[in-house]
Amino acid sequence: MPEYREVRARAGSFLDLCYSPAMAAEVTLQPIRRYGFDAAILFSDILVVPDALGQKVEFREGEGPVLEPVREGKALAALRPERALDRLGPVFEAVNRIRGALDESTALIGFCGAPWTVATYMVGGRGSSDQAEARLWAYRDPQEFSRLISLLVDVSAAYLARQVNAGAQVLQIFDSWAGSLPDGEFERWCLKPVAAMIARLREIHPRIPVIAFPRGAGARYAGYAKATGADGVGCDTTLTPAWIRDNVQHDAAVQGNLDPLLLVAGGTAMERRIGEILAALSEGPFVFNLGHGIVPQTPPEHVARLVELVRQGR
Amino acid sequence: MPEYREVRARAGSFLDLCYSPAMAAEVTLQPIRRYGFDAAILFSDILVVPDALGQKVEFREGEGPVLEPVREGKALAALRPERALDRLGPVFEAVNRIRGALDESTALIGFCGAPWTVATYMVGGRGSSDQAEARLWAYRDPQEFSRLISLLVDVSAAYLARQVNAGAQVLQIFDSWAGSLPDGEFERWCLKPVAAMIARLREIHPRIPVIAFPRGAGARYAGYAKATGADGVGCDTTLTPAWIRDNVQHDAAVQGNLDPLLLVAGGTAMERRIGEILAALSEGPFVFNLGHGIVPQTPPEHVARLVELVRQGR
Numbered sequence: 060m061p062e063y064r065e066v067r068a069r070a071g072s073f074l075d076l077c078y079s080p081a082m083a084a085e086v087t088l089q090p091i092r093r094y095g096f097d098a099a100i101l102f103s104d105i106l107v108v109p110d111a112l113g114q115k116v117e118f119r120e121g122e123g124p125v126l127e128p129v130r131e132g133k134a135l136a137a138l139r140p141e142r143a144l145d146r147l148g149p150v151f152e153a154v155n156r157i158r159g160a161l162d163e164s165t166a167l168i169g170f171c172g173a174p175w176t177v178a179t180y181m182v183g184g185r186g187s188s189d190q191a192e193a194r195l196w197a198y199r200d201p202q203e204f205s206r207l208i209s210l211l212v213d214v215s216a217a218y219l220a221r222q223v224n225a226g227a228q229v230l231q232i233f234d235s236w237a238g239s240l241p242d243g244e245f246e247r248w249c250l251k252p253v254a255a256m257i258a259r260l261r262e263i264h265p266r267i268p269v270i271a272f273p274r275g276a277g278a279r280y281a282g283y284a285k286a287t288g289a290d291g292v293g294c295d296t297t298l299t300p301a302w303i304r305d306n307v308q309h310d311a312a313v314q315g316n317l318d319p320l321l322l323v324a325g326g327t328a329m330e331r332r333i334g335e336i337l338a339a340l341s342e343g344p345f346v347f348n349l350g351h352g353i354v355p356q357t358p359p360e361h362v363a364r365l366v367e368l369v370r371q372g373r
Numbered sequence: 374m375p376e377y378r379e380v381r382a383r384a385g386s387f388l389d390l391c392y393s394p395a396m397a398a399e400v401t402l403q404p405i406r407r408y409g410f411d412a413a414i415l416f417s418d419i420l421v422v423p424d425a426l427g428q429k430v431e432f433r434e435g436e437g438p439v440l441e442p443v444r445e446g447k448a449l450a451a452l453r454p455e456r457a458l459d460r461l462g463p464v465f466e467a468v469n470r471i472r473g474a475l476d477e478s479t480a481l482i483g484f485c486g487a488p489w490t491v492a493t494y495m496v497g498g499r500g501s502s503d504q505a506e507a508r509l510w511a512y513r514d515p516q517e518f519s520r521l522i523s524l525l526v527d528v529s530a531a532y533l534a535r536q537v538n539a540g541a542q543v544l545q546i547f548d549s550w551a552g553s554l555p556d557g558e559f560e561r562w563c564l565k566p567v568a569a570m571i572a573r574l575r576e577i578h579p580r581i582p583v584i585a586f587p588r589g590a591g592a593r594y595a596g597y598a599k600a601t602g603a604d605g606v607g608c609d610t611t612l613t614p615a616w617i618r619d620n621v622q623h624d625a626a627v628q629g630n631l632d633p634l635l636l637v638a639g640g641t642a643m644e645r646r647i648g649e650i651l652a653a654l655s656e657g658p659f660v661f662n663l664g665h666g667i668v669p670q671t672p673p674e675h676v677a678r679l680v681e682l683v684r685q686g687r
Contacts (some may be wrong), residue, residue: 153508188502191634191668198638216490238552241632241664242613243646275552276618277591297591299556306592318555320505324512332557350555353503 062089062358073118074110077103087157090163093359094366098229098346101222105172108215109181111146113139128184130169130196135207140214141192147218158226171218171235173271174211174252183208190239197248200366205247209246216259222273223264231270231293232256238275239268241323246277249273250286270314274351284311296350300339308343316350317365320352323354325361333368341372374673376403387432394466405479407612407673408680412480412543412660413471415536417464418546419486422529423495425460427453442498445509447456449521454528460496461532465539472540481521483541485532487548488525488566495521504553511562519561526566530573537578540594545584545607546570552589563587564600571602584628586657588665610664616654622657630664631679637668647682655686 066086070076077083087102106124110116115127129135158167171177175193180186182193197204219230237249257269272293273283284292284307294303295313307313317336321329336347347369353362380400384390391397401416420438425504426431429441443449472481485491487505488626496507513519533544571583586607587597598606598621608617608629621627631650635643650661661683667676 186502188500194634195638198547198632198635198642199640201642241610241630241635241646243649244632245611275587275589275591275611278594278616279613280592281609296555297552297559297589297593299593302556302592316555318508318512318558318617321512321555322506324509326513328512328515335557370399 060093062093073104074107074116077107078149080149080156080290083150083153083367084156087153088160091161094362096165096366098166099161100231101150101154101157101170101227102293103153103170105170105177106180107150108143108148108171108177108211108218111140111143112210112214114181121357122181123186125181126194129181129207130192132203133212135203138174138210139208143214144217144221147221153220153228154222154225156342157314164207166228166272167226168229168231169219169222169225170231170233171215173232173237173249174208174215174235175240175248175258176236177211178204178207178248179236179239180338190236192246194239195243197232201247208248208252212255212259213280216256219256219260220263229268229270229273229355230260232255232289232359233293234273235345236275237273239278242279245276245279245291249276250283253289254287261288268312270312270346272314281306282310283307291344291346293348298350304339304343308340308345312344313340314348316348319349319351319354319357322349322361322365323357325364327357329361333365337369337372374403374407376407376581382474387418388421388430388446389419392463394470395461397464397467398474402474403465405475408676409658410479412482412547413475414470414482415464415468415634416483417467417484417542419484419491419549419605420494421461421464422457422491422525424484425457426524426528427451430482437500438494439492440498442506443495443521444506445543446517449524451519452524454524457528458531458535461535463581465535468536468539468541473480475515480542481540482543482545482584483533484538484545484547485529487546487563487587488522488529489523489554489562490548490550492518492521492530492562493550493553493605504550508553508558508575511558515561521551522562522566526573530570533570534577537581543582543584543602544574545586546603547583547607548587550589559590559593563590564597568601575602580624584626584660595620596624597621605658605660607662608664612664614650618653618657620656622659626658626660627654628660628662630662633665633668633671636663636675637671638681639654639672639678643675643679644682647679651683651686665670 063086072083083102087099092101106116117125179193186236255273268290270291271289274295291312292307296318303313377400384396397416401413406414420430431439465623493504557659567585582604584605585603588609606621610632617627
């Protein structure tokens with residue numbers, strides 16, 4: 060959206076934008092003003108957590124995030140979890156401002172990355188298609204790697220709890236790289252840490268709804284909600300709506316799963332698919348959404364058309 | 374393996390190595406000499422097909438394949454399927470030499486890329502984590518995109534049939550990017566083209582065994598063998614051995630699915646996992662294999678240990 064590009068251009072670095080309560084609030088509200096969505100999601104990034112832990116994090120134009128990798132005990136010991144929540148203060152301030160600016164009827168969603176997904180960036184130092192560095196560390200020294208995961212469970216659960224204090228009414232946990240792990244590893248590094256985070260949150264905020272998104276989990280989406288305690292499950296584009304209905308929706312609300320590229324393409328292909336998703340899933344608990352993040356080249360008028368079709372229920 | 378690096382160093386470009394019958398045969402035989410596997414797989418690359426079609430293909434050191442992208446009708450019309458099999462002559466010559474050099478007890482596997490996966494490189498011009506360019510073309514102009522897929526079905530089926538004439542005894546079709554497609558697209562661009570290729574092959578070689586590998590297909594692995602007519606299904610690392618047994622193995626032989634990074638890590642984690650895979654799958658039709666390609670940093674002695682454990686059946 061042009062209004063986002065305008066704020067982005069004067070924000071300095073991407074992290075400066077995330078840490079500016081006024082600007083983060085403004086760009087969170089922009090799509091609500093333009094499209095009237097039922098919920099707003101905090102504008103931020105999952106890598107504010109490693110940054111707040113003291114790891115060097117940078118977003119380079121056209122290259123994505125670059126981190127000083129954490130790959131052994133010494134780098135792990137240098138992280139400062141006790142300071143992280145203070146450093147994240149501007150995020151809570153943004154949440155507070157957004158909640159104040161939204162209508163009562165518009166929900167505010169807070170979020171963070173799941174421990175495994177955040178760890179893949181912390182260990183790899185950048186995005187990768189196979190998350191090899193984190194997976195190798197986990198295979199070679201599961202004890203040490205589990206210290207990193209535990210640290211992330213603790214700080215991420217506390218971070219989400221504070222977002223609720225500041226005004227978030229729903230939480231989402233993004234496990235974007237869940238799909239890169241074989242089954243035993245999936246259980247250990249994805250399922251259990253997310254379950255631990257949700258259990259921790261429930262002690263503080265017993266009724267806060269939590270949506271978890273284990274992208275790429277494939278057949279392991281079945282049973283995921285029960286195993287983690289999530290109230291909602293974000294479904295990726297590889298799942299068929301009928302399969303989601305039969306295997307996920309009886310345990311949890313489901314969210315998804317339009318291919319973001321279909322929103323770029325638009326036209327009858329997009330409209331037909333929106334109809335198929337609604338037909339399969341709108342009888343049960345359901346949040347219409349994309350099956351992955353929106354891409355920069357999306358024409359804003361295609362989003363408007365999507366909202367119109369979903370509001371009509373077809 | 375050092376013996377591979379030695380041949381690679383004197384081969385010129387990577388494609389020169391693929392098109393040199395003597396060198397391609399030599400590097401195919403090297404792992405058989407070292408480890409005594411039950412089967413050899415032709416040394417080649419799925420991108421020899423676009424190269425043979427006349428598309429510009431280059432393998433750059435440290436960067437992977439780079440192609441002159443095919444994104445519209447004109448570039449599509451410039452492809453030369455009628456010349457492709459002639460250009461692939463050196464591959465058939467390599468197959469012939471390898472078959473002549475192998476023991477009768479060692480099977481020779483020929484292969485090619487599935488139409489969808491080859492198309493993602495032809496359209497994108499390089500590897501990517503989301504295959505956006507090919508997916509967008511398929512959404513925006515499915516008629517035109519289907520001409521590319523049909524062309525690839527034809528040339529790939531003919532290419533495999535000629536590999537059988539030259540001495541291949543088993544065929545494998547790699548659909549490495551099957552996982553990036555939502556369900557209707559998966560059926561149209563993955564399932565049906567692979568089914569068409571296998572049907573075409575059966576007309577020429579009625580009894581040739583075909584293994585298809587729809588990496589990332591998740592829950593859609595169930596039913597994949599029946600829908601395509603594949604005799605064997607390559608299983609990726611995200612599937613649990615028990616799920617493979619219950620959902621794939623009753624329709625087809627299964628192949629997989631050790632994480633290649635566990636072969637890098639070695640030790641008890643690798644050994645335990647090998648035991649779990651064997652325990653779940655060796656009662657039915659089964660080929661022990663990795664769940665994705667071997668990575669360069671794999672220590673050769675870990676492969677030797679793997680072979681020893683599989684031979685012992687634990």
